Amino acid sequence: MDTTIIYNLAKVLECDARKNEPMSRHTTFKIGGNASTYVKVGTLSKLSTIIKECKNSEIDFMIIGNGSNLLVSDDGLDKAVIRLDGELRNIVLLDETTIYCGAGASLAALCKFALKNGLSGLEFAWGIPGTVGGAVFMNAGAYGGEMKDVVYSVSHITKEGEIGRTDKDKLEFGYRNSVYRSNGCIITGITLKLNKAQKSEIQEKMDDFLSRRASKQPLEFPSAGSVFKRPEGAFAGTLIEQCGLKGKTVGGAQVSEKHAGFIINKSNATAKDVKNLIKEIQNTVKSETDFDLECELIMI
Numbered sequence: 001m002d003t004t005i006i007y008n009l010a011k012v013l014e015c016d017a018r019k020n021e022p023m024s025r026h027t028t029f030k031i032g033g034n035a036s037t038y039v040k041v042g043t044l045s046k047l048s049t050i051i052k053e054c055k056n057s058e059i060d061f062m063i064i065g066n067g068s069n070l071l072v073s074d075d076g077l078d079k080a081v082i083r084l085d086g087e088l089r090n091i092v093l094l095d096e097t098t099i100y101c102g103a104g105a106s107l108a109a110l111c112k113f114a115l116k117n118g119l120s121g122l123e124f125a126w127g128i129p130g131t132v133g134g135a136v137f138m139n140a141g142a143y144g145g146e147m148k149d150v151v152y153s154v155s156h157i158t159k160e161g162e163i164g165r166t167d168k169d170k171l172e173f174g175y176r177n178s179v180y181r182s183n184g185c186i187i188t189g190i191t192l193k194l195n196k197a198q199k200s201e202i203q204e205k206m207d208d209f210l211s212r213r214a215s216k217q218p219l220e221f222p223s224a225g226s227v228f229k230r231p232e233g234a235f236a237g238t239l240i241e242q243c244g245l246k247g248k249t250v251g252g253a254q255v256s257e258k259h260a261g262f263i264i265n266k267s268n269a270t271a272k273d274v275k276n277l278i279k280e281i282q283n284t285v286k287s288e289t290d291f292d293l294e295c296e297l298i299m300i
Helices: 004-012 044-056 107-116 132-137 199-216 236-242 271-289
Strands: 016-022 034-041 061-064 077-084 091-095 098-102 151-157 163-167 186-193 223-226 253-255 262-265
Touching: 004 016, 004 034, 004 044, 034 044, 044 061, 044 077, 044 151, 044 186, 091 107, 098 107, 107 132, 107 199, 132 186, 236 271, 253 271, 262 271
Parallel strands: 034 077, 061 077
Antiparallel strands: 016 034, 091 098, 098 186, 151 163, 151 186, 223 262, 253 262
16 A cells, blocks of 8 residues: 555655654564554644545554554554654643543653642553553553543544544443444543542552562563453463463563563564464463453554
């Protein structure tokens, strides 16, 4: 697919646009071939213009955040890859307990902003390496908290390039799921309702969760976080460990010796290495425990 028209339009709009951009630079796995066109878009109007042109020209596109839950093909992406930047990363206080946050902002930046303003409810997200848009898209969660607990409404652009909004009661949040997984809209911003609390208490919770992550998760290696969804009645990491797969290696990909629910890029792993390791894990766990492990990781 020739994405040159999107590249040229992005240049006219004064966006940061690149041809044949290695996606390994834009995923936490540090894996992935080249995107034919990669664009960073800084305003809602520019994003709308580019999305409308993609539709008119029948060019495939995808929005990425920090790439923290993605495995991109070694063959690359024959489409326009769009990253939200600039104004689409702004965070503002609307009233004493309400925050509006651009979808391109990192969860870390949002958590710091909430702490600074004495607002509690997002502590669980401290240390999750994604953007706010990505976190809402998949209803990210940890330590008993989920995005659905704090999200009030979500702003978006439709696949036709029109601006819209979805209120909380229509977001269809579930386990690692939201209405945005199926409606084709692009999340551009989130309104969150939080609770006033002492900054010291918020900081204490954030520190506790971060230390727990550091002690249990292989943060020193490139990965995409938990590879599998939690099966009903069990934990993916525990099942994998029970099957003796901790440390199992395929090419440069390895089941983490620290946490079996993670696959790490140990040594220049390819997407094919990771896929083959995932398949081996799924087959082994199924045959030995009869549990089916479903990927949380999104393969592109």
